[in-house]
Amino acid sequence: MSANLLNLSLFGKPEDELIIIERAKKNPAHFAPLYKKYHEAIFRYVYKRVDEEESAYDITSCVFVKAIVNLPRYEYRGIPFSSWLFRIAKSELYQSFRDRKAQRTISIDSIQIGRVLEEFNIDEAEHKREILLKVLPMLKEKPLQLIEMRFFERRSFREIGEILGLTENNAKVKTFRALIKLKELYAKHNPQKS
Amino acid sequence: MTKLLVNRKEPSRNEIANRQDFETVLVNVRKVKSLNSPWFYGAIAFSSLLILTFLIL
The missing domain is CATH 1.10.1740.10 (RNA polymerase sigma factor, region 2, helix turn helix motif)
Structure with a gap:
């Protein structure tokens, strides 16, 4: 060719x-x-x-x-x-x-879990990891994709913005809000309220 | 319902590279293009009209 x-x-x-x-x-x-x-x-x-x-x-x-x-x-x-x-x-x-040809999945590894907990200023105790894994699928699609791209795939805000059709600043603000939502869900499901 | 997979094994670079198939992509591009072509719908419209005329007459 x-x-x-x-x-x-x-x-x-x-x-x-x-x-x-x-x-x-x-x-x-x-x-x-x-x-x-x-x-x-x-x-x-x-x-x-x-x-x-x-x-x-x-x-x-x-x-x-x-x-x-x-x-x-x-x-x-x-x-x-x-x-x-x-x-x-x-x-x-x-x-x-x-079309139900595929199922929405979150693929996460131990390092990425640690990265999110670090963002929350929480140590990586086993039960805390479990709570995070429990609440992650509860996030709505838009905040979830921001968390995935920023913390799991380590994309820059500029790249996130380009993929989602947002400005770099807007991507930064929305990611911050997504993190707050995840933090709220985490706090709600954490009996120890750390 | 969103599924969660922890520490899932990722395919290696070689495995992914071995699954590259640009020829199939090109074949599917041709299929999509022929379906989107005005000739395709034009031909269908023309034959439907012909059948209709034949039935009426």
Whole structure:
């Protein structure tokens, strides 16, 4: 495939990426280097939010199909191409939850639990971890996705804003509010009221 | 109901890379594009009209 001949190291710069995007708008086969570059990041984003690995691969594939079909409408306005792809991934995820093709899942590890407790200024005692794990799924979708992106995936406020269509400042404020909501839920379910 | 998975094993970079399938993506792009094409709906409309005319006559 001619697109494969494009040297991947050539598009380290955003302007090189834009050249590939322009080519791919005319011929979808030229999208191959972008697919190679972003497949893993999109897959991991999806995988963390669905319960089955196969569903994550299917949704990832749908994300790229949708991206290529809608590519002629893509215009660079300062927002990285990766954020545009994550926006499509977010919309594909919610579509699959609505269609009941996948179940909304929160994937969390011990380090991430510790990070949230640290944000609460709470030590990592076992029962406190359990309370956090109990209240996390109680959060509504919008605050939950902010907590996931900021504390589990360690994204910058700028990136969160680009993915959710918010300004950097707005993303910061909303994340802070989401943390307060989580803290309230935690306090409500903590019998010791630490 | 949101499901919670703690310390879930993540697929390795190699496992994910092995599942890349750009050819299938391209095939699905062609399918979606042909479904969105005005020719597709035009052809359906034209044949429906033809059948209707035939039935009336």
